[in-house]
Amino acid sequence: MPNNASQAKRLRQSRARRLRNRxxxxxIRTRTKKLLAMTSSEEAEPxxxxxxxxxxxxxxxxxxxxxxxxxxxxxxxRHVRDLA
Numbered sequence: 001m002p003n004n005a006s007q008a009k010r011l012r013q014s015r016a017r018r019l020r021n022r023x024x025x026x027x028i029r030t031r032t033k034k035l036l037a038m039t040s041s042e043e044a045e046p047x048x049x050x051x052x053x054x055x056x057x058x059x060x061x062x063x064x065x066x067x068x069x070x071x072x073x074x075x076x077x078r079h080v081r082d083l084a
Contacts, residue, residue: 024063028054028072035076041083048080 002008031051038044055069064072 021063024054024058024061028058028064032072032076036079039083041080044080044083048076051076 002011028051031047031054035044035047035051038047052073055064055073058064059066059069
C-alpha cells in the first residue's frame with residue numbers, strides 16, 4: 001500500500017498504463033492470429049497493412065520495443081509473401 005500521496009498517484013498511473021498496454025498487446029495478438037489463419041493473399045494484404053499500423057502505433061507509445069515490432073512485422077510479411 002502507498003504510504004504517501006505521490007506513491008498513491010504513481011500506483012493509479014501504473015494500473016491505468018498496464019490496462020491500456022494489455023489491451024494494445026491483446027489486439028496485436030488477435031490481429032496476428034487472424035492474419036496467420038488467412039489462406040489467400042488478397043484478404044491478407046489489407047490485414048497486413050492494418051497490423052503494421054497497430055504495431056507502429058504501439059512502438060510510438062512505448063508499448064512495444066522497436067525491434068519486437070520489427071520482428072513481428074517481418075514474420076507477418078513473410079507469411080503474406082508465402083501465400084502469393
